[in-house]
Amino acid sequence: MIARSQTSIRKDVYQRILELGTVSKAELMQEFALTSSSMTRLLDDLTAQEIIRVSGLGSSTGGRKPILFQTNPTYRYLLGLEISRIYSTLALYDMHLNLLASTRWKMDAGMTPENLVERAGAEAEQFLAEHELKSERLLGIGVGSVGPLDQEQGVIRQPEFFAAPGWNEVPICELLENRLGIPARLDNGSNTALLGENWALRGRSAQHLLYVHAGIGLRAAMMSEGRLIRGAADAEGAVGQMIIATDGPRFEGRGNHGAWEAFVSVRALEHRVRNQLKIGRPSVLTGRHPDDITFADLTEALEADDALVKEQFTEAAAYLGIGLANLINVLHPDNVVLGGPLIEAHPLVYETAVATALKNIARGRQYSPVFSLAELKENAVAAGAAFMLVQEWAVQDLPLSARSI
Template sequence: MVVHSNPPLKKQVYDRISYLGTASKVDLMHYFSITSSSMTRLLEEMTSQGLIVVSGLGSSTGGRKPLLFQTNPTYRYMLGLDISRIHSALGLYDMHLNTLSLTRWNMDNQMTPERLVDLVASEAGKFLAAQGISADDVLGIGIGAVGPLDQSKGLILEPEFFSAPSWINVPICELLETRLGIPALLDNGANTALIGEHWALRAHNIQHALYVHAGVNIRSAAMSGGQVLRGAVDTEGAVGQMIIQANGPRLRDKGNYGALEAFVSVPALEERVRTQLKIGRYSMLSGMPPDHVNFSALVDALVSGDPLVTEQFTETAAYLGIGLANLINALHPEYVILGGPLMTAHRMVFDNAVEIAKKNTYHYPEYNPVFTPGILTDEAVATGAAIMVLQAWDGE
């Protein structure tokens, strides 16, 4: 698949109709500097091709009611793959980004790259068969993965904290293209999550946004002018190395001392609770060997109102709020989207993190960004990966 920096006019018109939902020729003429007859011919060509369909009639401004056009949801399809440390997910989407099929896998110590590729190939085949879709009708598969990555070569480089071995220098695009017979595009999961949520929130016309994923580590992405900000290297997890306490701890004896991820991450939370249990603090988890306490057990205890676990999640949220305030003070986003397992564990975590972030945001409340858990939440990475394929498509 060729990624076009300056897409053809037909694709630009298609993207505009897709963004608006429905559009008349007049709506499009306000946006594109071509003659009325040229726009008419282009819309007729796109309709005959099946790219767009007539969806109804608009309001009259004195003459005939104008035709309204929308993109054809069944013209083609996209696959979106989320590769994360706790769960991975595969979705099949139509051109309106409706989820037609979705499945998830636990990323346990048996989930090597080869096994995940096998499962993706198998499930993708089942998805297409169930929907009566040919592989020729699939534009491609987008992959949102844990970094660091070499995006241009389609490689997952040396991510930390996978349970299974072998997640080093994985040519994930090549593996999936070979098995599926369709193009594959790769980006880090924080970026695709932001792309997905930005699309879902498109009615708000957001130009500047921050996405933070709090899970096994802290991952982030930012957008300015409606475009994802990209640095010289892929460092989606670098925000976790933000120092928030001088001479503080390190996570698993790696990274900076006092880094954000040493206070706000699933491993850090697990370790703090285990330590409290070992020194005799009471909890509904007290009957469990401390070293067997994992994140799933902590979420169950939090939902049940366990005081010790609630205390530790509250502390995690407070530190996250400090990290968020630092990012907000540097980037000045309009929207702050918070995702990941720590955010979805309980609404209390989100609320406490936002409260602390607001208290430490410069010029608050005059400057008051919108905080949201997003609309797509757990499906944001996979959906954004599918959108990446749609954006790269040339319209033919």
């Protein structure tokens, strides 16, 4: 049984109901050291505050059917914001991560921090107006951003490859709180995407979950027993510096020679295809200036089964699988979720990466990780950032009744 102090028991029970989806009093009694009358008072109290609600009756082998409880998804609402190098996404959710509204905009040369905050504020006000909600109903805004970050201070430190100026040392949480008048919380995008995907996988026994995102760069995050694994510093993109081949290239003159992202990233793929076109390799892209070729052009060529582009995607996917195998051999997740523009570009990428990883991991009799594509796709970062607020609120801020347990 789980023993907790009176001041935290309500929060723990709420969190458990949230995790289980629907649950009876008897099921909660098996996990918490409370008397039957105390548990009844607690559930009645949370129901009266509309924090949880009765969701129906369970099955019974005899006697009265048990009442089932679930958390109330409309007790409050959440904003989730993704800040990436290519685009940003703002979305409105209820507390079960049901998507109510979303919008996306390009991170072009004019999208400075000040302009982004103003855009997010204006879009949030539009969301509230469309759903006839007051700002008081918002629990806050969660932000998933490229790093490096100072999560505790809510600051984006020195991110690379932003088109607009001014993105060094940005107190993004302070700016958003001043504009929106609600709490703001920050984490790196791979961690928030992992939170979102973990929610999507609830009920599927994902105890040790690895999330890998392949896009402009490579990002990864790991969760064990429901907890994010964090290091001494926010180094979200550092996984891309894992050395795959000691005699490999040093991409764009940066980082390690033979680093993972030198083989597996949108920028690396664009670079390799452009070089192949410059030496005269035939392709449906022939005739265009190589330096004008973008990732969108590559995905179209791949759909057209262009031999050159297919070759390059297959090579990138194989190297993706090698890096995955390295991570899996160290971390031993039971579930591996893959997302990001490169992985989502074509089934070839996912299938090749998984097949390569499976060939190179140390699998015992009882260990074989389950691979899956990210379910939330382009919304994973924003959804997980929003859910971060629910987790924090459930642990810290759940209202307590004056009645004693």
